[in-house]
Amino acid sequence: MSVRLLSAFPPAGRSPVAAAALAVPLTAVSRTAVLTAPLVAAVWARSVADTAEATGTAMRVEPIVTADLAGITAEVVRADETALRSLQSWFQNVPPPGETELERLRDDCVARLPTSERGSEDVRRALFGDRHRYGVTHRERAAHLRDADVRTVEDAMAELLAERPAAFARADDTARPPGRRTAVRVDGARACCLIGAPGVALASPRKFPLHVAWAALGGRDGLLDRRLRQERALTYSVAAFSRELAEGGYGMCVAACRPDALDEVSAVVRDTFAALAKDGVSGTALRSVKERLIVRQHRALQTARGRAERLLGYAAAGLPPADLDRYPRNIATVTSADVRSAAATTLTPETFLELKLIPTHP
Amino acid sequence: MRRVRLPGGLRLVEAPRPGSPLAAVVLRVRVGSGDERPDERGTAHMLEHLVVRCALAGGRVGEGALVSARTGRESTAYSVVVRAFDAVRAVVALGAVFDELRVPPDVLAAEQAAIVEEAARRHAEPAWRIRESLLAGLWAGTAFEHPVLGDARVVAALTPRRVLRFHRTWYHPANATLVVVAGRPLPDVAAVASRWTGAPAPAHRTDAPSRPWTATAGRDHAGIAFAYHRVDPAGSAAPVMLAREAVAAASGVQVRTLPLGEWLCVWAATAREPFIAALTRTRDRLTGPDGAAWLRTEALIPTLRREDDVETAAVRAADPRTLVTTAALLSCTADPVAAVLTHWRNKITSGQEGRR
Structure with missing residues (x-):
């Protein structure tokens, strides 16, 4: 018996490139396996690419690792689309790597590791705890991968491919840590105010109003941009977004500003969150935000690869592929009251994590 | 179109x-x-x-x-x-x-x-x-x-x-x-x-010289650039686009290009010798026994994927100099891409150093 393999084989349609993705979920495996997963995925990718080449197929194969899964994405020009049918058997028959091959893959693998998205590691670690895989940091993973030997990779590969129960968390069981405030000194000239908040899992129906709420806060001409930059000239840049994963989610706001404006920025952000929870968004703004989210979704799915990788994320969360195409419809039905309710239950000061990054040499 | x-x-x-x-x-x-x-x-x-x-x-x-x-x-x-x-x-x-x-x-x-x-x-x-x-x-x-x-x-x-x-x-x-x-x-x-109306098209003031500097380096030698006439053999959009992608895949060096007037500016944020080495390495890769397959996986597929975006397609179509079709990319072989790299290498090695 083997692991529940996550797969996505979207039709290429009129796209000049066809793609498919295969992965294993990172649930119910050891922390060592989670930390080693990028190197295992690199081994899978290299081996599948070599097998494809040996059969005369020009297939681009890249490792894919997220907080929920590890695997590969394969792309071919549309004329070679049928070659993707062999992907699953190639993937499941990857031999363990030799020492030379591992060394060859290691540097590239560490270089490819995603760094913390605008400080989101701090938010994830605070929300989910440092023992959860969502609390793994770039630094911890890079250090582990630099030292991982053949045996470690071989063991991790076996563990990731071993049978285990599918373990989906309940949709709304996101951890809710007590609110706390921290100030950290960092190199660089710019100060930054980061506020994180708990979110919901990918399978939660509450993700739609939360998406709209965070999209209304962030972006050009969003509520935070208006209040912080346009009205008060307090910030250089503002971003606000939410992320939904298989077992939970989070949202965060990142505002770059002058060091002496940090306290005022923090106060305005909190005030803006409170206003959203009290008043929701106006009809025009609501339609605008929803339309932008729908366009963004369509745009992300333009390529077969974009669709394949998103489908994998949905599969890891136990969601059927059709849910991906239902996203625009679900966003379209969100009302201002839904947004108000989502903000009132999520964007509350007692659950905020606030981090002020203060430059050493402003 | x-x-x-x-x-x-x-x-x-x-x-x-x-x-x-x-x-x-x-x-x-x-x-x-x-x-x-x-x-x-x-x-x-x-x-x-x-x-x-x-x-x-x-x-x-x-x-x-x-x-x-x-x-x-x-x-x-x-x-x-x-x-x-x-x-x-x-x-x-x-x-x-x-x-x-x-x-x-x-x-x-x-x-x-x-x-x-x-x-x-x-x-x-x-x-x-x-x-x-x-x-x-x-x-x-x-x-x-x-x-x-x-x-x-x-x-x-x-x-x-x-x-x-x-x-x-x-x-x-x-x-x-x-x-x-x-x-x-x-x-x-x-x-x-x-229904949009206005004055006739104004005369442009751009005083592009008949020949810009053919090579120059930044003051701190952190970059190198050159320009060549777009009617040169290596001037068409598809091989140039694939050449850029191929150099990045083979060497990690990011080559940028920008058409200005009748010229194509090419630059990289790297010193002269490493840039020449990157071009040589990429050319060797392309002219090797599996060059065609390598070009397809490392340059063609990522390029086609990126060009599949509606906005990217529209921006390219707005300027005939950057317009490239899927068919042109798919039919481009390793030889014209290697020729672009040779052309670039020659421009650098025979180039006139700028004064800045």
């Missing part, structure tokens, strides 16, 4: 994207920093900010999509991606860039402050500094020498009247190209855009 010249002088390009739920609309006005006199440096970029804020009401199309804008040395482009059913509405919205511009002094002051901040951010980016240093070296003594951000003193001294004068000179349909990439033909687009 359909190209027509409308009665008002506007060039209209319509490109089909069958089955796409999205449409991209790009309006490219042929005015950039290369058209500025010394006392106007930065005005084209300021005008871009003000057009978005004042003429396009913050850049919103209909109920959602936001217009993006970008000023270059030769043109200013306004683009937006909408759902297919909103394409005509997007065209109508973008047509407002030709309307008489009204700039309240407080809006001008706010955008002057925003540009000061934008300049600070740019100057903090090493890649931007190297690029601008290299382009200034390549185009020393010409209208292309100064950066799009312009001269801070000129920008600070701009008045609504001066901005308006610049707008009246350059923003006319006859001086612009409209591109619509959509799932189906939209006859209303031509009807809407045909």
